[in-house]
Amino acid sequence: MGMKTKIALGAVVGIAVIGALSANAGDGDGDAKSGDRTSASAGEKQDGAKTDGAGADGAKTDGAGADGASEAKPAEDKAVEKASQAERFKAFVQKNGTPKEKDAVSHVTKVQGADEQNDILDAADVYTDFTGGIMGSGTGPAKLIASAFADWKDSENGLVTIYDADGELLGNGQF
Numbered sequence: 001m002g003m004k005t006k007i008a009l010g011a012v013v014g015i016a017v018i019g020a021l022s023a024n025a026g027d028g029d030g031d032a033k034s035g036d037r038t039s040a041s042a043g044e045k046q047d048g049a050k051t052d053g054a055g056a057d058g059a060k061t062d063g064a065g066a067d068g069a070s071e072a073k074p075a076e077d078k079a080v081e082k083a084s085q086a087e088r089f090k091a092f093v094q095k096n097g098t099p100k101e102k103d104a105v106s107h108v109t110k111v112q113g114a115d116e117q118n119d120i121l122d123a124a125d126v127y128t129d130f131t132g133g134i135m136g137s138g139t140g141p142a143k144l145i146a147s148a149f150a151d152w153k154d155s156e157n158g159l160v161t162i163y164d165a166d167g168e169l170l171g172n173g174q175f
Contacts, residue, residue, distance in 0.1 A: 085111035089126075092152045101148040104141035109165075114153055122158035124149065124175070133168035146173030 083091070086108050093105040110127040126145055130138025142162035149160045150173060158175040 085114045093148045104144040119156040122155040124160045130164045138170045142171035150175040
């Protein structure tokens with residue numbers, strides 16, 4: 001086989017694999033855990049409770065009343081929904097975190113990738129105002145931030161990476 005044929009065959013196989021992964025990620029016909037995961041991820045743990053998205057009778061609940069109308073949410077919940085990922089993370093830690101986690105998370109400036117989860121390969125980035133990179137003073141708090149992030153979000157295969165103000169790696173952890 002020639003080099004061009006090998007490259008073309010590799011491209012076809014790569015496209016087929018990507019197509020299969022994307023089809024499996026969004027079909028919703030999988031087991032109950034992945035179906036609950038998709039529906040629960042948007043509002044998951046905002047109030048500190050871990051719910052599986054099912055009511056007492058096992059029926060799926062989505063916040064709608066018996067007549068299909070949405071239940072009224074307090075103004076505080078609406079503000080949390082419109083807040084950035086970093087603000088939602090900080091609010092969660094302020095409500096549920098330890099004093100050391102609260103202090104460490106107060107240095108968070110930006111969070112990316114926390115909303116898009118598929119349990120295949122979830123990656124989130126947390127940016128802080130620490131300086132000095134991996135040899136600086138932010139490595140200890142970075143472990144606390146990663147731990148707090150794991151309490152906030154849950155994934156079967158997630159990795160959170162903590163960066164300093166200059167974009168240098170401080171640490172990472174699984175969530």
